[in-house]
Structures are given as C-alpha cells and as structure tokens.
Amino acid sequence: MNQQANTDARTVTPGVGPGVSPGVSPGVSPGVSPGVSDGAPPAGHARSLACWSCGAAVAADEPFCAVQPPGQLDHFERLGLRRGFALAPSELDRRYFALQRRLHPDRFATRSARERALSQQQATSLNEAYETLRDPLERAGYLLRLNGIVVNADGCNTLTDPVLLSEAMEMREALAEAEDAAAVEAIARRTAEDIRACIDELDRAFATGDLDAAGKLTTRLKYLSKLADEARLHRLKRAASDR
Numbered sequence: 185m186n187q188q189a190n191t192d193a194r195t196v197t198p199g200v201g202p203g204v205s206p207g208v209s210p211g212v213s214p215g216v217s218p219g220v221s222d223g224a225p226p227a228g229h230a231r232s233l234a235c236w237s238c239g240a241a242v243a244a245d246e247p248f249c250a251v252q253p254p255g256q257l258d259h260f261e262r263l264g265l266r267r268g269f270a271l272a273p274s275e276l277d278r279r280y281f282a283l284q285r286r287l288h289p290d291r292f293a294t295r296s297a298r299e300r301a302l303s304q305q306q307a308t309s310l311n312e313a314y315e316t317l318r319d320p321l322e323r324a325g326y327l328l329r330l331n332g333i334v335v336n337a338d339g340c341n342t343l344t345d346p347v348l349l350s351e352a353m354e355m356r357e358a359l360a361e362a363e364d365a366a367a368v369e370a371i372a373r374r375t376a377e378d379i380r381a382c383i384d385e386l387d388r389a390f391a392t393g394d395l396d397a398a399g400k401l402t403t404r405l406k407y408l409s410k411l412a413d414e415a416r417l418h419r420l421k422r423a424a425s426d427r
Contacts, residue, residue, distance in 0.1 A: 259313035269390035324402040372415040
C-alpha cells in the first residue's frame with residue numbers, strides 16, 4: 185500500500201472504508217445510556233474484516249486498499265458516533281460531509297465496475313444514516329427500534345394513552361377553530377415550544393435508559409410534528425386567501 189493510501193487511512197470510519205476516525209466528539213453523548221444496548225465493539229476492539237480487493241484481514245479502523253461494502257453497521261457506527269439520542273448537529277454534519285467527499289461515486293468513475301457499485305452503495309447508506317440521525321423524531325424512533333421497540337407510525341391517529349389523546353384532540357380542535365392569522369400563529373408558537381420541550385425530555389429519557397418513557401415521548405413528538413405541519417398549512421392557506 186503506497187504512502188498516499190497510508191495517509192488517507194488516518195480518517196477511516198469503522199466498517200465503512202475511507203472516512204473519519206471513530207470516537208466521541210465534543211457535544212456528543214459521552215457514552216451509551218444505561219439500559220440502552222450498544223451493538224458497536226468496545227473501544228480498542230475494532231471489527232475484523234477482509235478486504236475484498238486483496239483478501240488481507242484488517243481491522244475495521246485500519247487502511248483499506250479499495251472502497252469496501254457498506255456492511256451491517258448501524259447509523260451511528262457508520263458516521264463514527266457513539267450510540268445515543270444526544271448529539272451535536274455540527275459534529276454530525278462534519279462527519280457526514282467528510283465521508284461524503286471521500287465516498288462520492290464521482291470519485292470512483294474511473295475505477296472498476298465493482299468499486300463504482302460499492303461507492304454507490306456506500307453513498308446510499310451514508311445518506312440514509314445522516315437523514316435519520318439529523319432529525320430528532322427519526323433518531324428517537326431509530327434508537328427505539330435498535331432496542332426492539334417499534335413506535336406506532338400513525339402517530340396521533342391511533343393514540344391509546346388517554347392523556348396524549350386528550351392533548352392531541354384539544355390542540356387540533358383549537359387549530360380548526362382558529363379564526364384569524366394571529367390565532368394560528370399562537371398555536372404554531374405553542375407547538376414549537378412543546379416540540380423543544382419534548383426533545384429535551386427525550387434526551388433525559390434515553391440518558392437514563394427509560395425506554396418506556398422514550399417510547400411515549402416519541403409518540404408525542406410524532407403528533408406535535410404533525411400538528412406543526414398542519415399549522416404551517418393553515419398559515420399558507422390563510423395568507424393565500426388574504427391576497
């Protein structure tokens with residue numbers, strides 16, 4: 185492996201190939217929350233893989249001769265992040281764009297057909313990981329699924345918790361009865377505040393390993409997000425009618 189390959193290898197993400205070094209970054213949750221399973225190997229014990237190009241056995245965080253298949257990594261591993269709800273958006277962006285630059289299919293246009301196909305698979309897997317983790321609702325649902333808990337995808341349409349159901353009905357009725365733009369704006373502001381508070385509560389629930397609470401809060405965040413979308417639609421319709 186030439187000197188250039190060794191230089192590039194300093195920023196390899198576990199199981200991904202060329203990327204950024206794994207580890208905990210400023211603003212990222214310092215570890216895995218109690219009660220939340222962690223499928224990533226412990227620090228200092230990287231996965232062992234075989235390079236498809238040369239067949240050599242290498243650790244997942246060691247240099248590769250060629251772009252590798254995406255592998256069975258979770259979204260956090262793929263981006264070199266510790267598994268947890270709390271993460272710094274700036275760090276997520278930094279890692280994503282660093283990997284995107286290195287794994288973009290255009291960089292492999294003159295390589296073999298297999299490397300071109302693998303780079304496309306890598307790009308697809310990377311984009312999916314980023315889009316999931318950058319959105320708090322998607323991130324919460326994904327963390328719950330990693331722990332064997334599936335939150336109802338229909339959100340407020342099939343709420344079973346009486347408190348959540350009552351809150352959802354009250355807020356949607358208030359939006360339906362809003363008579364002017366000011367009333368709609370007030371509901372939108374309240375919903376935005378409720379979303380921020382719900383995300384803070386989710387952070388605490390995952391940090392303490394309270395997955396039952398995290399599941400209920402994720403359901404609440406689903407209907408709050410839907411209500412925020414409905415409020416935006418009401419504002420657009422009212423603005424159009426006022427023209």
